Structure formats: C-alpha cells, structure tokens
Amino acid sequence: xxxxxxxxxxxxxxxxxxxxxxxxxxxxxxxxxxxxxxxxxxxxxxxxxxxxxxxxxxxxxxxxxxxxxxxxxxxxxxxxxxxxxxxxxxxxxxxxxxxxxxxxxxxxxxxxxxxxxxxxxxxxxxxxxxxxxxxxxxxxxxxxxxxxxxxxxxxxxxxxxxxxxxxxxxxxxxxxxxxxxxxxxxxxxxxxxxxxxxxxxxxxxxxxxxxxxxxxxxxxxxxxxxxxxxxxxxxxxxxxxxxxxxxxxxxxxxxxxxxxxxxxxxxxxxxxxxxxxxxxxxxxxxx
Amino acid sequence: xxxxxxxxxxxxxxxxxxxxxxxxxxxxxxxxxxxxxxxxxxxxxxxxxxxxxxxxxxxxxxxxxxxxxxxxxxxxxxxxxxxxxxxxxxxxxxxxxxxxxxxxxxxxxxxxxxxxxxxxxxxxxxxxxxxxxxxxxxxxxxxxxxxxxxxxxxxxxxxxxxxxxxxxxxxxxxxxxxxxxxxxxxxxxxxxxxxxxxxxxxxxxxxxxxxxxxxxxxxxxxxxxxxxxxxxxxxxxxxxxxxxxxxxxxxxxxxxxxxxxxxxxxxxxxxxxx
Numbered sequence: 418x419x420x421x422x423x424x425x426x427x428x429x430x431x432x433x434x435x436x437x438x439x440x441x442x443x444x445x446x447x448x449x450x451x452x453x454x455x456x457x458x459x460x461x462x463x464x465x466x467x468x469x470x471x472x473x474x475x476x477x478x479x480x481x482x483x484x485x486x487x488x489x490x491x492x493x494x495x496x497x498x499x500x501x502x503x504x505x506x507x508x509x510x511x512x513x514x515x516x517x518x519x520x521x522x523x524x525x526x527x528x529x530x531x532x533x534x535x536x537x538x539x540x541x542x543x544x545x546x547x548x549x550x551x552x553x554x555x556x557x558x559x560x561x562x563x564x565x566x567x568x569x570x571x572x573x574x575x576x577x578x579x580x581x582x583x584x585x586x587x588x589x590x591x592x593x594x595x596x597x598x599x600x601x602x603x604x605x606x607x608x609x610x611x612x613x614x615x616x617x618x619x620x621x622x623x624x625x626x627x628x629x630x631x632x633x634x635x636x637x638x639x640x641x642x643x644x645x646x647x648x649x650x651x652x653x654x655x656x657x658x659x660x661x662x663x664x665x666x667x668x669x670x671x672x673x674x675x676x677x678x679x680x681x682x683x684x685x686x687x688x689x690x691x692x693x694x695x696x697x698x699x700x701x702x703x704x
Numbered sequence: 705x706x707x708x709x710x711x712x713x714x715x716x717x718x719x720x721x722x723x724x725x726x727x728x729x730x731x732x733x734x735x736x737x738x739x740x741x742x743x744x745x746x747x748x749x750x751x752x753x754x755x756x757x758x759x760x761x762x763x764x765x766x767x768x769x770x771x772x773x774x775x776x777x778x779x780x781x782x783x784x785x786x787x788x789x790x791x792x793x794x795x796x797x798x799x800x801x802x803x804x805x806x807x808x809x810x811x812x813x814x815x816x817x818x819x820x821x822x823x824x825x826x827x828x829x830x831x832x833x834x835x836x837x838x839x840x841x842x843x844x845x846x847x848x849x850x851x852x853x854x855x856x857x858x859x860x861x862x863x864x865x866x867x868x869x870x871x872x873x874x875x876x877x878x879x880x881x882x883x884x885x886x887x888x889x890x891x892x893x894x895x896x897x898x899x900x901x902x903x904x905x906x907x908x909x910x911x912x913x914x915x916x917x918x919x920x921x922x923x924x925x926x927x928x929x930x931x932x933x934x935x936x937x938x939x940x941x942x943x944x945x946x947x948x949x950x951x952x953x954x955x956x957x958x959x960x961x962x963x964x965x966x967x968x969x970x971x972x973x974x975x976x977x978x
Binding site for chain 1: 790827
C-alpha cells in the first residue's frame with residue numbers, strides 16, 4: 418500500500434508515497450470528479466454561449482449589434498455603471514479604512530451590515546425602492562407632485578444597482594488592508610504628512626491592486642445585474658432596458674443569435690474579471 | 705464612543721460616511737419592507753402567508769436551495785481539496801473558474817443553462833432518453849442554484865484546508881491509521897464546520913436567486929414558481945403589501961441563515977484553532 422511502483426519501461430524508478438498523501442488512483446479520482454464537475458457546470462455553459470452567438474457566423478454576430486434597441490441598452494448600462502462604480506468605490510474605501518484601521522464599539526455589527534446586501538435577494542433589492550419611490554410608495558405622492566420620476570427611470574436603476582454591488586469594493590479591500598497593517602501610514606504621519614498626503618502617497622499605492630480588482634468586480638456586477646433592475650425598470654424598450662434586460666427580451670422573442678451575441682460581451686467581461694483576479698492575487702497579498 | 709485619540713486620521717470622516725451611505729442605500733430602504741408589510745395589518749400578513757401559492761413557492765425555493773447546498777457540499781469539498789492538496793495540469797485555470805458565478809451576469813447564466821438542459825439541448829436531449837426532465841422542472845432550478853452557490857463552499861474551505869496542520873495527519877499515520885482512517889477521523893472532522901458554513905452561505909445565496917433561475921424554471925404556479933418570482937408577480941398586480949410580506953419572510957430567512965453561518969464560523973475557529 419505504501420509504495421507505488423511505476424512500471425513504465427523508459428524510467429525504472431520507484432516512487433514512495435508519503436504517509437500524508439492519498440494513493441495515486443484516489444488522487445486521480447478526486448481530480449477527475451472535480452474537473453468533470455467544473456467542466457459540466459461551468460465550462461459547458463460558456464461554450465454554449467459562444468456556440469449560439471456564432472451560429473450564423475461572424476456576419477450574424479456583428480449584425481446582432483446593428484440594432485437601435487441593443488445600442489441603447491449598451492449605452493444605458495454604461496451610464497449606470499459610470500454612476501454606480503465611483504460611488505461604491507468611495508464607500509468601499511471609507512468602509513475599509515474605518516473597519517481595518519480603528520477599533521470601535523459596534524464594529525462587528527457594522528461589518529455584518531456592510532455584507533448584508535450580498536445576501537438579500539436581488540428582487541427584494543428592487544422591491545424596496547419601489548416601496549420608497551413607486552406610485553404607491555412612501556415618497557410616491559410628493560415625487561409625483563414635483564414631477565420627479567425614480568421608478569421606471571434611470572435613478573431607480575442606479576439605486577438598485579448600487580444596492581446589489583454595495584459590498585464588493587469594501588469586501589476586497591478590508592481583508593487586504595487588515596493583512597497589510599498600518600505601519601507605513603503611521604510612519605507617514607510621524608514624518609509630518611497630512612491625512613490627504615498619507616492617503617494618496619502611502620495607502621493608495623499599497624492597495625492599488627486590490628482596489629483595481631474591487632472596481633472591476635463591482636463594474637462587472639453592475640453591468641450584469643438583472644433581478645433588481647428588472648423590478649424597478651419597467652422594461653421600456655429604448656428607455657429603461659439595460660443589457661441584461663435586453664438579453665431577456667431578445668431571448669423571449671426567440672431571437673437567439675442576437676441574445677447570445679449580446680450575452681457573449683458580458684461573458685467576456687466576466688472572463689476578463691476572473692483573469693484580473695488571478696493575476697492580482699499575489700499582488701493583493703490574498704490567499 | 706471613540707474617546708481615545710487615534711494615530712491615524714479620518715476615523716470620524718470614514719465612519720460617518722460609511723454609516724450615512726449604509727443607512728441611505730440599505731437600512732432605510734429595507735425598513736420600508738417591514739413598514740409596507742404591516743400596512744395590510746395582521747389579517748393582510750396572514751392572508752398572504754397562508755395563500756397556497758405563496759406556501760408552494762416558498763417550499764420550492766427552500767427545498768431546491770437546500771438540495772443544491774447538499775450537492776455543493778459534496779463537490780465543493782472534493783474540488784477545494786483537489787485545488788489545495790494536488791497539483792495537476794489546469795489547476796490554476798480551474799481555481800480561477802470557481803469564481804465564474806460571481807462575475808457572470810445571472811441572466812447570461814440563465815439562458816446558457818436553459819439552452820443546455822432544454823429537451824433539445826446538449827444535456828437535456830441526453831437526459832430525455834432516460835425520461836428525466838431538467839429544464840422547466842424543479843431539477844432545472846436545482847441545477848441553476850448549484851451553479852450560483854458553488855463558489856461559496858470552495859472559497860470557504862480553501863483557506864481552512866491550506867491551514868490544516870500536517871502534524872495531525874502525520875501523527876495519525878504514525879499511530880498506524882491508514883490514509884482513509886486519517887481522512888475520515890482526523891481531516892474530515894476538522895473540515896466539517898467550514899463545509900457546513902460554506903453550504904449555509906450557498907443556501908442563503910440560492911434562496912433569493914432570481915436571474916439564473918427564471919429562464920430554466922418555466923415559472924408554472926404551484927410547480928416551478930420560486931418565491932422571488934412571486935414577489936415580482938405581486939408587484940405587477942400592484943399588491944405592494946403582499947409583495948412586501950413575502951419579502952419580509954425571505955429577509956428574516958436571510959438573517960437566520962447568516963446567523964447560522966456566523967455560528968458555524970465560530971465553531972470552525974474553535975475546532976481549527978484559528
């Protein structure tokens with residue numbers, strides 16, 4: 418049981434298995450189950466997206482984007498991300514700073530509350546803003562009086578997207594900043610830097626890779642949010658349809674090639690996010 | 705509160721901004737849910753939650769999420785173990801791919817999964833030979849929820865496996881245990897709390913999932929209608945308090961799930977000493 422003899426004729430050598438390792442065949446079994454599962458659940462859906470998108474070749478793929486509603490959806494999604502990502506980045510920096518650098522009462526409660534939006538159903542994330550700003554909502558009557566539209570319009574889409582992507586930058590930065598410690602910042606302050614200089618010249622360079630990954634992740638999620646936005650947007654074509662909602666519309670109209678072509682763009686964004694995560698792992702000092 | 709002077713600046717500014725932003729975006733809007741649910745009064749709440757269609761959808765959401773969490777517990781443990789302990793070609797690619805459900809928009813996952821599992825899809829056609837219906841059935845919902853919950857189990861387990869001290873396994877081997885005995889009596893008990901914590905998080909994520917499920921589920925009332933979908937239906941009927949009531953039930957469930965995950969994390973710290 419302890420030794421496995423490799424009988425390959427080219428290399429007569431005996432490999433001794435360590436007592437804290439599994440036998441070769443059980444290792445092989447575990448790896449194949451894991452790889453097989455990942456292939457079935459993760460790789461195959463990706464293959465399907467591109468296969469369906471290119472069903473009518475390159476021309477069909479390009480043609481899918483030659484559509485007013487599609488271009489409008491892309492433009493709207495870019496606008497939503499352009500508002501959401503900076504706001505959540507500022508919040509993420511502030512939250513990570515106070516959680517990782519100071520001890521105060523209620524810190525655990527605060528960190529739990531920051532994580533909360535991740536565990537709330539996206540539908541509820543949309544619902545709460547309808548209850549606040551919808552026609553029958555809390556502020557509904559007074560908003561109507563002033564002619565301000567939040568639900569079924571850009572502000573509602575932005576608010577629910579902010580809710581859904583609320584946690585990401587803080588979630589990436591906090592453990593990194595806790596692990597890095599604060600000796601450099603303290604040194605900067607002792608040497609006479611003011612708070613602003615310390616932040617820009619010491620903290621930002623220290624956390625830049627984590628910050629970049631947090632921003633990219635927040636961006637991918639804000640461009641891809643479906644459930645929350647679907648509740649508040651009202652699905653008005655050429656007005657309040659974001660890219661994921663537009664994919665749904667195309668799919669339900671059986672326009673499969675355009676639906677998957679648009680989906681493939683978001684898929685590439687997701688893959689780029691994963692690649693960036695892998696590339697920055699060591700630089701972020703993450704496990 | 706913070707009477708002591710801090711070495712680093714920005715405590716009041718960052719904490720103040722964090723709490724203000726958190727209140728405006730998360731806490732005040734969420735409290736609306738409770739307010740609106742209560743406008744119907746007790747009768748309204750009872751009417752909503754005893755409605756057969758509501759009960760059926762909640763039951764479906766929780767059972768499919770639970771099944772998905774069990775599946776993820778098994779495959780997540782094996783995958784995390786393979787990623788941390790073995791080296792094999794493509795290990796880094798697999799490791800990166802685990803996060804795919806975090807990055808891929810749920811609607812994109814939804815249309816990809818339904819295309820695969822529909823009766824004319826690659827896997828659906830194969831399953832149809834054995835009279836198994838995946839898409840437009842609870843099985844399809846479970847598959848979608850396995851997809852979204854998987855990273856939570858793997859990412860919770862990986863650091864715990866990496867930190868397991870080899871000495872315990874060496875001691876077990878020295879004391880005459882074979883590898884299987886070491887794994888089942890030493891390694892697995894140490895990994896149990898983290899596995900359960902990861903499964904709980906996967907369950908919590910899956911219960912509220914919407915985008916990746918609505919395409920594959922078929923959305924038949926009483927059969928394949930999940931609770932978040934029912935909320936959107938209630939909203940379309942302008943039954944705001946009904947929608948809010950289902951929302952409150954799901955929110956309470958999320959709190960309980962998070963609380964459980966936190967308890968399991970504490971158990972894990974006690975057991976693994978971290």
